[in-house]
Amino acid sequence: xxxxxxxxxxxxxxxxxxxxxxxxxxxxxxxxxxxxxxxxxxxxxxxxxxxxxxxxxxxxxxxxxxxxxxxxxxxxxxxxxxxxxxxxxxxxxxxxxxxxxxxxxxxxxxxxxxxxxxxxxxxxxxxxxxxxxxxxxxxxxxxxxxxxxxxxxxxxxxxxxxxxxxxxxxxxxxxxxxxxxxxxxxxxxxxxxxxxxxxxxxxxxxxxxxxxxxxxxxxxxxxxxxxxxxxxx
Amino acid sequence: xxxxxxxxxxxxxxxxxxxxxxxxxxxxxxxxxxxxxxxxxxxxxxxxxxxxxxxxxxxxxxxxxxxxxxxxxxxxxxxxxxx
Numbered sequence: 213x214x215x216x217x218x219x220x221x222x223x224x225x226x227x228x229x230x231x232x233x234x235x236x237x238x239x240x241x242x243x244x245x246x247x248x249x250x251x252x253x254x255x256x257x258x259x260x261x262x263x264x265x266x267x268x269x270x271x272x273x274x275x276x277x278x279x280x281x282x283x284x285x286x287x288x289x290x291x292x293x294x295x296x297x298x299x300x301x302x303x304x305x306x307x308x309x310x311x312x313x314x315x316x317x318x319x320x321x322x323x324x325x326x327x328x329x330x331x332x333x334x335x336x337x338x339x340x341x342x343x344x345x346x347x348x349x350x351x352x353x354x355x356x357x358x359x360x361x362x363x364x365x366x367x368x369x370x371x372x373x374x375x376x377x378x379x380x381x382x383x384x385x386x387x388x389x390x391x392x393x394x395x396x397x398x399x400x401x402x403x404x405x406x407x408x409x410x411x412x413x414x415x416x417x418x419x420x421x422x423x424x425x426x427x428x429x430x431x432x433x434x435x436x437x438x439x440x441x442x443x444x445x
Numbered sequence: 446x447x448x449x450x451x452x453x454x455x456x457x458x459x460x461x462x463x464x465x466x467x468x469x470x471x472x473x474x475x476x477x478x479x480x481x482x483x484x485x486x487x488x489x490x491x492x493x494x495x496x497x498x499x500x501x502x503x504x505x506x507x508x509x510x511x512x513x514x515x516x517x518x519x520x521x522x523x524x525x526x527x528x
Contacts, residue, residue: 270515277512306515313517315456320463360460360518387461 214429216241217254219284219300221264221275226297226410230260233413237426246278256293256337256429257284259300261353261408271314271356272302281307293337293429294402298354301394301404310395310404311369312361317354318387324353328380329393329407333373336400337432341424348421350377350407352385352393357406359388359395366390372398377405447528448493448501454514454521455486489513492528501525 216239218231227243234241234256244251246264251257264275275281281303288294288309296304304310317323326349331342342348361369366389369375377394384391386406394405409422456462462484469483491508495501502525514521 269513273512273515305517311517313515315460315518316463318461318463320467358461362517387463 213238213240214255214433215239215253216256216258216429217244217251218242218258218260219244219246219280220260221246221262221278221299221303223264223266224260224262224299226261226299226408229408229410229413230258230297233410233422233426234258236414237423238430239426244280246275246280249279249283251280251283251287254287254292255433256295257287259284259294259296259303260410261298261300264299264303267299267356270302270306271299272304272306275299275303276307285309288397288402291399291401293432295338295425296402296404297408297410298352298357298406301406302356304402304404309402310397311365312359312395314354314356314406315358315360316356317358317385322353322355323357323385324351325385326351326412327383327385327393327407329377329383330380331376332378333376333396333400335373336376336396336403336428338403338425338428339376340431340435341428347380349412350409350422351411352407354386354406357386357388359386359392359406361389366392369395374398374400376403377407446495446497446501448495448498448525449528450491450493450501450505450508451524451526452489452491452505452509452513452521453486453523454489454509454519455484457518457520460518486519493525498525498527 409425
């Protein structure tokens with residue numbers, strides 16, 4: 213069974229949703245505190261949404277210095293899957309694990325609604341269960357979700373197929389460059405997205421198009437048999 | 446020696462600054478003629494103990510590079526005075 217660590221920062225508020233979504237996909241999921249420095253043999257790390265450290269200074273700017281982020285950095289460097297959702301995406305950018313930055317929405321208002329997105333990269337550990345360019349509706353809930361990066365960075369992301377999610381059908385809610393809703397690292401193991409698949413991952417609250425973000429992990433693991441599988445503690 | 450660092454962090458030129466735009470619209474609606482190019486940034490003050498003004502400036506610059514400004518989207522200006 214895969215072990216999924218959900219990192220809790222002061223101000224995280226999607227941590228329980230992320231934990232439940234991982235559990236429903238068959239993971240042994242557990243919380244780790246931001247002051248911890250040990251991921252407890254995690255196979256996958258989830259950085260949930262919320263307002264870590266009150267979003268002081270800039271979203272994610274302070275969280276990246278948490279002791280646990282050193283462990284997350286090592287996990288990512290070893291090729292371990294990391295998914296940052298919303299505030300988690302902001303933290304990954306501030307930490308330099310993903311390029312670019314997330315700025316206040318172009319319309320200046322907090323946007324909370326389902327938006328259409330396309331899953332463009334289906335090779336990451338979190339997206340193998342989707343069809344390429346599959347259209348799904350995920351909720352967004354953010355005030356600072358406008359993805360920006362230097363033009364050559366955007367070009368490189370596009371050329372190397374590192375745009376994982378893209379707002380579709382004119383549904384860009386925040387003015388993101390190139391309608392980008394989520395990207396991955398050059399190795400594909402670190403993924404950051406603004407929309408919230410974990411909020412639509414259980415049929416009890418309607419449809420569950422986000423479930424595959426978590427169930428993909430099993431297929432990804434099966435396709436990489438040479439990776440050491442952690443024995444549950 | 447004690448110094449006071451005055452730091453101004455501004456959105457990089459060319460990046461959309463929706464706050465600046467909103468403020469500009471409001472100023473125009475208040476009939477302030479000739480208002481243009483409004484940008485909204487952030488001012489930070491830091492007390493710094495250092496051996497010299499140069500050391501205090503250098504420390505402040507490193508604070509900006511590591512934390513106070515985002516190198517992807519923001520530029521910063523530093524002014525350090527004796528406290």
